[in-house]
Amino acid sequence: MAGRQTRNGGRVTAYFNEMYEDGRVRAPYARLEDWMRHMPAGLRSLKQAEAEDLFRRIGITFAVYGEGGDPDRLIPFDMFxxxxxxxxxxxLERGIKQRARALNAFLVDIYQRGEIVRAGRIPARLVYQNEAYEKAVAGIRPPKGVYSHIVGIDLVRTGPDEFFVLEDNCRTPSGVSYMLENREIMMRMFPELFQANRIQPVDAYSDLLRRTLASVAPAKCDRDPCIVILTPGHFNSAYYEHSFLADLMGVELVEGQDLFVEGEFVWMRTTQGPKRVDVIYRRIDDAFLDPLCFRPDSVLGVPGLMDVYRSGGVALCSAPGAGVADDKAVYTFVPEMIRFYLGEEPILQNVPTWQCAREADLAYVMDRLPELVVKEVHGSGGYGMLVGPKASAEQIAAFRAKIAADPANYIAQPTLALSTVPTFVAEGVAPRHVDLRPYCLVGERVELVPGGLTRVALTEGSLVVNSSQGGGVKDTWVLAE
Amino acid sequence: MLIAVDHLTTWRYPAPVRGVVQSHRLRPAQHDGQKIVDWGVTVTDGTPGGSFRDGAGDWVQGWTIRGPLSEIAVRVTGMVETADTAGILRGHRESIPPEAWLRETPATRPDAAIRALAAVAAADPLDLAHALSAAVADAIAWEPGATHAATTAAETMAAGRGVCQDHAQVLIAAARHCGRPARYVAGYMLTATEKAEAAHAWAEIHIPGLGWVGFDPANRCCPDARYVRLGSGRDAQDAAPVRGIARGPGEAALDVAVAVRSVQQ
Incomplete structure (x- = not known):
């Protein structure tokens, strides 16, 4: 079962199997292998049914990462x-925290003096003409200098010590409720596993999130800050997560119509009269936050909110305009940000990226199209993308013409050999490819619970972990020393 | 020059509304061309929000007015000491870099006609800006009532008529098309003729070495001591001196009275 070999676009690629290496079980999985081997035949399907029942009962059925698709579909939970x-x-923790710090330093910089642009380390065009650049927050320094309070960093593993960052999510990354619920359900179903293994808990997340949000209360707040979660409403695919986090933190879940601006502050309607709100963890997009500042037709936001925010009457998490830092074209400059702001070398590597706008890169890409992944700079959701190893000769030829016509619109990356983790499948247990999204909290301190959301491609050989394309989720363990 | 402004805007709602929230850019910021002698904004029964200077260097203030109400009056009165700086905006503190003013908006998206208008031969950016401003003045006849608040630059070009807002938006679209950062400026203007508007708008184009320079195609000139600058934006909507929303049904009837006069010293 070691290092499964797969034919990949005519070339043989080895994948790192996180459980087996050179025919031996890797230490962290030793007890799990035992568990797997001794699991009675009938128990597995029984437990799987129980898990699904639990997920359905708690109502956690949303699509992760806003991928679309049926919002009421249950994402398959894999018990391994x-x-x-x-x-x-x-x-990983050091690398994630380093990245979260650099991304925030970048945001503070570009909305103040723009030193990194002046120093010529990133093109001005990428920053100031970026769709996500929000001039309404320029010159405004948010409390503690934090723009992105919850940074979701998507990672893939390609070897024992080899991790790559696929993308950063600086706005309002979703999916953390899966991290917490996956653990909860595993503990309920397999308590013996949590006695046999020393697994670091993740349930501190909600306390840390609350503390993080409280730490960025604005200067005008002179008391225990009132925190709320602002949701677009129950029709939103992540509504479950919004209400789940509000419950765990013991804060109010509100919609735009529950809040109003009066004078210098934002207020929440309550049965006891208006209550001042100090920190808003908003799960609605910038464009809908305030019809007086952004889209005038928005009915989801709070009129006048941005004037209160900009005059220091309320904190918004994440800050409007934080999206510049997680842009696909800006991504390639994150290692440069780490060097520029922190004076450190990046601990986690970016996926090597060729910019077709550069002549040398273009030549390289055109030469190796069958083995590369080519993406449109501003594309998303897998549209306008070429996966070389899976493409036909005609598709490759068509893409070659598109790139030649407009090289600056394309970037290319190697097809990554995502690691595998044993996964329950119809025939038993088999390796399936995974990725990882940890959630880094940034306030007065930078915090990270030991864990994250592991997504798994349930189809054999598939490298696509998206839930819309047959992906599932797993509990993610970090063992104690 | 000492300029006195008295600007009264009244909103009348067909039925009482539960409340109104407004965001104002009604207070001029100080720069070499204007010094505030005295300035005040009153809002009937309004509660002022926090006041701050935004990244473009403009003063912003929120207001909330509790309902039920069926009428609001916003009155701006003040006096500004102005100086002619040949249209150059000097001594204006702002943190948004010029590159951020290259982004187009739906109202300032250039169409074929604007691109054709922008195809003027001028190597020097200042010459180019003057040429564009003149071309816009030639292409758009001043005619009140021909356009409305939401008319886009492309629509203005097609109609060939408009008011200062339309001149400014077409100029902005053309300048950005030529790679020059440009923005919409709202303010007041001291007028001698009936034709010009006292509540005025013009464009600023960024010129290397000079910084932001104002161009007023409607009057075929650069702003001088007759102009009072309130605030800027990517287009007319973005730069609006008042943005507001009422909680309640019905469109308000708007009534604006602006008096701008020079004060003898």
Whole structure:
């Protein structure tokens, strides 16, 4: 079962199997292998049915990452956990925190003096003509200098010590409720696993989130800050997560119509009269926050909110305009941000990216189209994308013409050999490809619970972990020392 | 020059509304061309929000007015000491870099006609800006009532008629098309003739070495001591001196009275 070999576009690629290496079980998975081998035949399907029942009962059925699709569909939960050692996690944690700090330093900089642009380390066009650049927050310094308070960093693993960052999510990354619920359900169904293994808990997340949000209360707040979660409403695919987090933190879940601006502050309507709100963890997009500042036709937001925010009467998490930092074209400059603001070398690597706008890169890409992934700079959701190893000769030829016509519109990356983790499938247990999204909290301190959301491609050989294309989720363990 | 402004705007709602929220850019910021002698904004029964200078260097203030109400009056009165700086905006503190003013908006998206108008031969950016401003003045006849608040630059070009807002938006679209950062400016103007508008609008184009320079195609000139600058934006809507929303049904009837006069010293 070691290092499964797959034919990949005519070339043989080896995938890193997180459980088996050179025919031996890797240490963090030792007890799980035992568990798997001794699981009675009938128990597995029984437990799987129980898990699905639990998920359905708590109502966690939303699509992760706003991928669209049926919002009421249950995302398959795979009971086989994914495991990291304390040492592996320690390095990841340092790398994730480093990245979250650099991304925030970048946002503070571009909305104040723009030193990184002046220094010529990133093109002005990419920053100031970016769709996500929000001039309404220029010159405004948010409390503690934080723009992105919850940074979701998507990682893939390609070897024992080899991780790559696929993308950063600086606005309002979703999916953390899966991290928490997956753990909850595993503990309920397999308590013995949590006695046999020393697994670091993730349930501190809601306390840390609350503390993070409280730490960025505006200067005008002179008391225990009142925090709310602002949701677009129950028709939103992540509504479950919004209400789940509000419950865990013990804060109000509100919609735009529950809040209003009066004088210098934002107020919440309550049965006891208006209550001042200090920190808003908003799960609605910038464009809908305030019809007086952004889209005038928005009915989801709070009129006048941005004037209160900009005059220091309320904190918005994340700050409007934070999206510049997670843009696909800006992504390639994150290692440069880490060097520029922190004076450190990046701990986590970016996926090598060729910019077709550069002549040398273009030549390289055109030469190796069958083995590369080519994306449109501003494309999303997999549209306008070429996956070389899976494409036909005609598709490749058509793409070659498109790139030649407008090179600046394309970037290319190698097809990554995503690691695999054992997964329950119809025939038993088999390796399936996974990714990882940890959730880094940035306030007065930078915090990270030991864990994240592991997504798994349930189809054999598939590298696509998106739930809209047959992806599932797993509990993610970080072992204690 | 000492300029006195008295600007009264009244909104009348067909039925009482539960409340109104407004965001104002009604207070001129100080720069080499204007010094505030005295300035005040009153809103009937309004509660002022926090006041701040935004990234473009403009003063912004929120107001909330509790209902039920069927009428609001916003009155701006003040006096500004102005100086002629040949249209150059100097001594204006702002943090948004010029590159951010290259982004087009739906109202300032250039169509074929605007692109054709922008095809003027001028190597020097200042010459280019003057040429564009003149071309816009030639292409758009001043005619009140021919356009409305939401008319786009392309629609103005097709009609060939408009008011200062339309001149400014077409000029902005053309300048950005030529790679020059440009923005819409709202303010007041001291007028001698009936034709010009006292509540005025013009464009600013960024010129390397000079910074922001104002161009007023409607009057075929650059702003001088007759102009009072209130605030800027990517287009007319973005730069609106008052943005507001009422909680309640019905469109308000708007009534505006602006008096701008020079004060003898």
């Amino acid at each position: 956990p994914r495991v990291f050692t304390a040492a592996e996690w320690a390095r």
